Amino acid sequence: MSLNIYDLIIIGGGAAGMAAALEAVGQYPEARVAILEKKDALGKKLRATGNGRCNLSNGAIPGVDKTIAFFEDQGIPVRSDDTGRLYPFSESAPGVAETLARRIQTAGIQVFTEAAVVAMTRKGEGFHLKTEDQSYTARRVLLATGGKAGPAYGCSGDGYTLAKSLGHQVTKTLPVLTGVICEDLPKALKGVRVKGRLTLYWEEEPVFVEAGEVQLTDYGISGICVFNLSRYLVYRDERRLSPYTITLDIYPGESFYPFLMKQYDYFGESHCLDLLGGMLKPPLAKWVLSQWGMTGMQPLKDCTPEDFARLEECLHALVMKPSGVMGFKMAQCTAGGIPWDEVNPRTLESRLVPGLYFAGEILDYDGPCGGYNLDYAFRTGRQAAVAALSK
Ligand SMILES: Cc1cc2nc3c(=O)[nH]c(=O)nc-3n(C[C@H](O)[C@H](O)[C@H](O)COP(=O)(O)OP(=O)(O)OC[C@H]3O[C@@H](n4cnc5c(N)ncnc54)[C@H](O)[C@@H]3O)c2cc1C
Incomplete structure (x- = not known):
């Protein structure tokens, strides 16, 4: 078997992609999971969040206890400020990114950095992915490339292009939280x-x-x-x-x-x-x-x-x-993205391309400041990964 064949490939090692990978191997330890990340390290944007403190969720979000439990499982205790914003106890965004990256490494998840996916095609019931110098095959693919906000952190809308190449629409995208x-x-x-x-x-x-x-x-x-x-x-x-x-x-x-x-x-x-x-x-x-x-x-x-x-x-x-x-250079988030009528909201699987999943900012969601966007990325990443490996 080629070493580049996986049960699940996650395109994008940001907040959603990292949470997805950890949840995938947590629930399905036998699964072969890989992350293809465009930048030279995982979680570049995550390191810059919350003015370096990482406002990772908010007490007002329904189901926030699951986000807290996920972080505690990763060895990252969480605490609230007096407005209900949740931060890691360390108040260190780089610390969160590095801890998640270490956990990913320990869990045996394959990480390929400087591996921007440039093409995605169907291969039988699975997918064939191409970076500039490598090819990968996966049974399931999770697109977690973020949107267009913060191009310095690797986000310039690649995920939209990849999704469109398989027939998806993308609603109008706009810079917000700017x-x-x-x-x-x-x-x-x-x-x-x-x-x-x-x-x-x-x-x-x-x-x-x-x-x-x-x-x-x-x-x-x-x-x-x-x-x-x-x-x-x-x-x-x-x-x-x-x-x-x-x-x-x-x-x-x-x-x-x-x-x-x-x-x-x-x-x-x-x-x-x-x-x-x-x-x-x-x-x-x-x-x-x-x-x-x-x-x-x-x-x-x-x-x-x-x-x-x-x-x-x-x-x-x-x-x-x-x-x-x-514009997007300064924006913290992208409004618009993959429309909800093309995605099953329970599994986050594409309704058009079976086996293709979406998580995080690539979807047509944007929340206010206060931990809503990171919580969404972590939550949908975990949700999509489990759904992808459950069949
Ligand atoms: C400065 C800043 C501060 C912020 N602070 C907060 C905060 O405190 N709280 C909060 O809730 N939200 C915050 N946000 C918003 C939050 O960071 C994002 O909504 C969240 O990171 C989105 O997660 P994601 O995984 O969908 O995308 P991202 O975290 O952006 O990750 C996407 C990843 O995909 C990779 N990628 C892109 N294209 C490809 C490709 N072709 N091949 C391979 N990899 C690819 C990128 O390099 C990137 O690593 C902030 C945003 C910014 C810019």
Whole structure:
């Protein structure tokens, strides 16, 4: 028998592929399992997740106990932060990737790195896979190549091309969990961080609200709440962003008005910029001034109570116009992918190509920040591997 014949070949050694391999040999110790990975090591993206801490799941996900049990079985205890986000006890994303890779090696799973699969064809009831310099045969194949987000970590949509070559469709793919471009923001705001509440409006209708820290950048805005907002922005129609408006409330639920009036009494002979300068970081104060429609040198004594009411409104709804999102290079996730009507949701087997399975980001799923995407990758990887080897 050729050494390159396997019961299951997993294309892609990321979060889904690594979990799949370990679950496969855990449940079917006799199975011949291999991972073909494009990069020079397994789990390159996994190492960068959660700002190096690996937010691997979330207490709010139904069935999260199975993810926790899987990690504990791999020798990786998990703990929650006070928002319900789950992290490895070590808080080390590289540590998680290396531990899983070591377990894979110990379990006798064949790992081929720098082995980008370039072609996949049917061979009898199985599959024939080609990398640049090798051929492999497998009874079952699991496509776990991720999507297009984070090309530096090996993800550039190869899985879509391979799936299409066997007749699958791919729904429109878009970068999500990414920064939002707002060309109208003054460049001087770059580097400012402000806590507040973001609201995304489609015309007059609020379609997304989240509080958090907003980071102002040279292109627009970033931060976890912005990443989550980006999913709603592109879903409507990413080529037609003009009906969208984003507002930032920098003091949600509270009123500045009493404070403003007190300052007004005190600084009666002073200027608008003096008033805002004590409240806000200087570039932010200037931005608020421009939205308020005042010059910094305008004497406060010339302002009317209506002007102060308008300032109060501005502070609760600083307006930005989004003109785009940062692309796949920066995105943490891909929206779109292999459509669900072509996949059996119970087994994750293709409805078009028996023996072909999908897991992770290649599927048409994307979740918010907070451990949802990694949990999904680990969960679907394990689910698909077991289904693939069960027949
Ligand atoms: C910077 C960053 C931080 C993130 N942080 C978090 C977080 O904290 N929590 C969270 O839930 N999510 C996070 N995510 C999202 C999460 O990492 C992904 O959703 C998840 O890794 C997807 O898993 P996957 O296995 O489907 O794909 P990936 O982990 O992307 O793995 C796919 C693998 O397939 C390989 N591959 C691709 N094409 C081929 C080919 N032709 N042949 C062989 N191999 C191939 C790639 O090299 C890659 O190793 C983050 C993403 C990024 C970019």
